[in-house]
Amino acid sequence: MTGPDVASAGGGSSSAQRGVVLSGTGGNWQVRTDDAVLVEASLRGRLKRDEGERLKLAVGDIVLVEPDARGDSWVICEILPRRSQLARRAPGGAYGERIVAANVDQVVIVFAAAKPEPHTRMLDRFLVIAEANELAARIIVNKVDLVGEPEAHARFAAYEAAGYPIHFTSTKRGDGLAAVRLILGSRVSVFTGPSGVGKSSLLNALFPGLSLRVGEISESVNKGRHTTVGAVMIPLPDESGGFVVDTPGLREVGMWALAIEHLDQYFPEMRPLIPNCRFADCTHTVEPGCAVKEAVERHAVSADRYASYLKLRDEVNGSSP
């Protein structure tokens, strides 16, 4: 079906068609048209401008494609406005933001209960990025077969307390997969998390037939090696119209220019406490009458999560006092 905003010039290959960008490498983008036809297209020159197309176009973008003048290849002639996006700072201190995916409904942050060991500071960064992008986030704790469910629950208790939906899964044993499948229908979900936690394995287990590449973890160093190379959007085979995006694991999660005065808002368990601080501009660091610090003292807010808040605050502050 062609979208209502697309002029139909007599049908066939002579008219622009609407589609979604599924993946892209080296200037070639795979676009799935509304008729579920896969075409390979390049970005029209005028859309690239000086910013570079990597900054402009992302997996999940809704675009218009049309055959080029010679009629032997396809060009992306328009990028339609995004309803949302998942963006993070470019890695390695590079300037600018990186759009991980466009038109996203939820971020599914995958961690392993073990192998690799979960670093909750990093999980907090993923969560803050989701919050800053105003996207719903949920957590999957995979590889529960390695430590057992009670231990896995204990390690992530602070996140359940903070109100995040959490799923405990094992692709090896099949634990928790049915519940995860249920929350993926009819929407666009981005799977993100460190390398080697089992993002691709999960998607393969959830939807047999996907055959995403899965890495062999090196047991000796107990460290994931990147197996998924670029973000890939996959239409769910369940007819719900939902999509999942598999992304390469991240070694570091760069915070970009987050407004520091909003950082506390990105910790949902702190959010309702903030109006109770004595000072309206409380930074929850040294002020008397701070409702957040009080809640940490009586263990109503996790000390680890609060420590992450302080660390991120310092980082976002940079060198300024």
Ligand SMILES: Nc1nc2c(ncn2[C@@H]2O[C@H](COP(=O)(O)OP(=O)(O)OP(=O)(O)O)[C@@H](O)[C@H]2O)c(=O)[nH]1
């Ligand atoms: N024990 C155990 N191992 C798992 C489980 N799920 C995945 N693995 C293993 O973990 C390793 C990494 O899996 P991947 O699916 O490639 O991980 P990934 O998160 O996609 O990694 P990147 O693509 O590098 O980001 C593979 O050796 C999997 O077999 C699980 O539930 N339990």
Ligand SMILES: [Mg+2]
């Ligand atoms: Mg992968």
Ligand SMILES: [Zn+2]
């Ligand atoms: Zn406070």
